[in-house]
Amino acid sequence: MIATEPLHRALGLSDEEFEAIVTRLNREPNHTELAMFAAMWSEHCSYKSSKVHLRTLPTEGPQILVGPGQDAGVVDLGQGMACVFKIESHSHPSAIEPYQGAATGVGGIIRDILAMGARPVALLDPLRFGPLDDPRNRYLFSGVVAGIGGYGNCVGVPTVGGEVKFAASHSSNPTVNVMCLGFARADAVQTGRRGGEGNVLLLMGAATGRDGIGGVSVLASRTLEDDAAESRPSVQIGDPFSEKLLIEACLELSERGLLWGIQDLGGAGLTCAVSESAARAGIGADLDLDQVHLREPSMEPFEILTSESQERMLAIVRPADLETVLEVCRGWGLEARAVGKLRGGGQLFVRREGHVVARVPAAALTDEGPEYHRPLASPPWLIRVREDDPATAPFTGSLEDAFLAVLGSPGIASMRWAFEQYDSLVQGGTVMGPGADAAVIRLEGTIRAVAVSTDGNGRYGFLDPFLGAAHAVAEAARNVAAVGARPLAVTNCLNFGNPERPEVMWQFAESVRGLGEACRALGTPVTGGNVSFYNESGDSAVVPTPIVGVVGLLDDYRLMTRAGFADSGSSIYLLGTTFAELGGSQFAETVLGKVSGRPPELDLEAEANLHSFLYEAARQDLLASAHDCSDGGLAVALAECAISGGVGFSVSLSGRELAPHVRLFSESASRAVVTARSGREEGVEQLAGLHGVPLTRIGLTGGSRMRFEGMLDVALADALVVYEGAIPKLMSESRSQGVPPV
């Protein structure tokens, strides 16, 4: 760092941004104020590069109770209940310290749900790493998984789903996203209530320390170069035990009507929480830093204001309730201090030792940040990559070898190694846990349940960011429909490289366009999400990685469908149509060594029809099993049905116009494999007709082999070894790369 560099640049603000602050304040900001602006106007907090694109997303629908703009989205589950959900990225800290980075990511997203007044009931963890032949990637993978489990298990929120994918571009840039769901009574959802002049700001939970200072500006709003070591103080240690106490205390306060409002402390710490609380109400606040419970007494005002110490919440409390609130906190063994008050007049006054150390309009921090239309340019190399269609490449190898190779590829193989490290059962609501198309969580005391899935396909995003994002929505919704639920709404985490590069910005804009189009067509509005930029090192950015979480509703979880073949002698149907689509497929990557061509086309109407068929069929109890068809194509879908049910099959895949390997491994969208309950075949066929879903009876379940007539024939037991054994085998040398966390 050059000694003469102006402070604002060191803090990540551009000269123009600095000028804007001066104009807004009518004077130069002091250092404390500058630090507050730098944090709030960082990419992570202000969404300055993404806002103009995110605005195009569909956000409304009768089922949406709360859309974007709050800590988390909320959908109506009927019967007075609501589901609160949100996804967030913690990739940057995880790249430096995988265990703690992932652990604190879990803690952060849980507090977003809590800030809506909901009990956190489930976690999902979509993850991306570089290939596992590199020990560093194994270290990151095992550290992140241990960290998610370490925090989630101890805080008592079950981790019920997620996904893990591998790609070279994630080698130094792992993607760590965590989604959390909560349940609340619809009328008890906290929505950042307005008004409240004179109300007390109560800081609850952990002491504020120096760790995590500048997390948003240092870690999440820049690329990570070799200065990773300097980012150290931004990495924090999670304390799930304190978080558990925080959850129980907040829920008790909320149930007893003692909260006027509540806000989590995440990026930009106290500055963000206080300025948002004030600005949302169109007022100001007094904040007294002397009242903040510090871990290190010598902290500077700017440190206290921007510290991102974990396990803290800011409650807004009526003065008359203060004593009772403090008592509740004491009961849970939680520290709580009144640190300020909301006041009229829009200004945020910050005091330390009796002096005003900062005075800024709250709204200037939260709402008046910069907004950029960054230049876009599609990458020139993409044309060439797309022209190389793997479906036209000759394939003369053994279908059986190809099948086993695809089944055992890390992107397809069972992730039991990871998800068995997660408590998926705590809270007693898990009707279906990890390893299924979607996780299913029941609402206590009812037969209703929520189904949820997160998805994203990096190869598709790389080859066509528009289609990639649309496929992510389609696949996540298809997974939810496959268990018999009606998809309701979407949350998303957009993981990209440096937005100042036109190529990356183009990828981003295209992804948002794809996301919007798919959400509109499938009737699943976007309720919120998170953008994570600067996921690159050197000049290698992550492939466009939009992760989509879809939440759906099951009226009666006893009618839920499972993927596994349930018994012998059932008719197996393929729903949807198979085309010669190997572009970006798992087969092309694993067997042909190519990530090229165009991703499969996506007919969103056909997709929507498939979904309504699937949840209608479940509701009418027509299906013995249902499984969506995606990565690895029909061959993998059938194999997974057989492995998960422990029942083999025999199918005949017709379609002379397609080569056998294309019939097996094409990843054409909008398909699913179902079996009919015995005697309900006609019902299945009729319902498919009614919904306009193409249906082909391809064979029967039974036996202990996977038979694709005229193509290949593999023992179920052999396939099982490949499918279950792949990840443990890759990870076995790595068990102790790095000291296991205490």
Add this chain to the structure above:
Amino acid sequence: MRLRFEIVVSLKDGLLDPQGKAIQGALPTLGWENVSDVRVGKHIELVVEAESEAEARSHVEEMSRTFLSNPVIEDFRVLSSEEASAS
């Protein structure tokens, strides 16, 4: 020669130490009101086979830095060494 080493790995100053905090929090109710500043780290004991004490120590230092601790969040100290009996 075979030398036994003791190594302490502890969280860097300034980082939250949840273990220390939990112990600290429990002490007053157990009647230990006069105890404070609790920090918890790892204690690792191991035996190194080397030509000299200096060589063994340099191995321990390197192992501690690259494997036994995570320098992003932890510091380590090599406490002591002593001749180890044959195992």
Add this chain to the structure above:
Amino acid sequence: MRLRFEIVVSLKDGLLDPQGKAIQGALPTLGWENVSDVRVGKHIELVVEAESEAEARSHVEEMSRTFLSNPVIEDFRVLSSEEASAS
């Protein structure tokens, strides 16, 4: 007076130490073939306020026996003490 103590809590000899074993198992693949007998324990640092060093030490011993270690499986050692600065 305020005294800082260091305490080591380790699994009793003869009991299997899963963490030590895991580290031990990983060392050869990392090129440390000359390392053996790895044991992992806890290192606890704390400050005691007392009238005398002897009194402080007796507090630490008792706390270690009744709370900081589980005598069924663990041994403890009070390593050292030193005057602590006021916090």
Add this chain to the structure above:
Amino acid sequence: MTAAARPRVGVVTFPGSLDDRDALRAIRFMGGDPVPVWHADHDLHGVDAVILPGGFSYGDYLRTGAIARFAPAMTAVREFADSGGPVLGICNGFQILCEAGLLPGALIRNRGLSFICRWINVRMQDERGDVLQIPIKHGEGQFIASPQELARIEDEGLVALRYCSPDGVVDERFTPNGSANAIAGLRNQHGNVLGLMPHPEHAVDPDLGPTGGQFVFEWLFAAARERVPA
């Protein structure tokens, strides 16, 4: 219904208990009267039986169960146990019972170090030798004891459950955490205190999976009824 028919079963919530609400729900599901007990309570509200639930009391940061055992409610639990009251410790509850000396031995990090959440099979160590399907979910469930203690545990027949294969074969390969002698659950000499690593409260409702846990609640309720004259 009379108290005898519908036993009142307390569940102690410590800071960091996680499966307490699940235990309360399972008690109700199995036909008992669930009674929440707070760690700071000095008495057990006259319950007929008590459960120490799963979770991470006090974060389990020092040792599992090490802090929880000093809670006021534990004094009451100890008195209750000494007077023959049935006490069931599940997972963290088992760890607390060992720390408190109400059961022998200790539970340390799993053999493979990782947390394991999995449906497993355990074999009852009684004449019938039923095999129950119950989930485990723990990072520190490896039971250990000194050789003499282990011999005493076996001699006195204190082992209540052992990990086994689906058809009941007890073998190290089916012991997920490396426990000595495949021990999954233990009782005290009087038979009224039972600790186990598997979670029976997550295996009672057929809507959610196998129901091997019902057996454990039936034992607890029977023991409670035996104490309370109808």
